Amino acid sequence: MLSLNVVLAQNDPSAASTLANNLRGQCRAVTLAEKAQLRQALLNARANVAVLDLELFTLPEVKQICNEFRNVSVVCTHRIADETLWTRVMDAGAADCCLPTDVNGILFSVRRYAAMARGTAA
Secondary structure (H helix, E strand, O other), rough: OEEEEEEEOOHHHHHHHHHHHHHHHEEEEEEEEHHHHHHHHHHHHHHOEEEEEOOOOHHHHHHHHHHHHHOOOOEEEEEOHHHHHHHHHOOOOOEEEEEEOOHHHHHHHHHHHHHHHHHHHH
């Protein structure tokens, strides 16, 4: 199990539930948050990772969250796989952009963050 606290903010409740269930078996804690509650949820959960739906957050908002919470790895989700969008998300400071149904891709990004954090701590 990864020693990570993850906060999910997803537009689709079904996608949020699926992601939460899959991440709960892999991470220490998973918190679901609505857009308006995100910042407080990140603080309360002492989040290491935020999984944000780009149907809820604009790119400027993602950039602001990445700047405000520099110790949180942001993984964005969007229902359309688009290389230009991925590039813009990365430029905004996110660690990755995945389809919300790509649980394995999201888990890979979360694990990559954990590995990088361990490497930095060593």
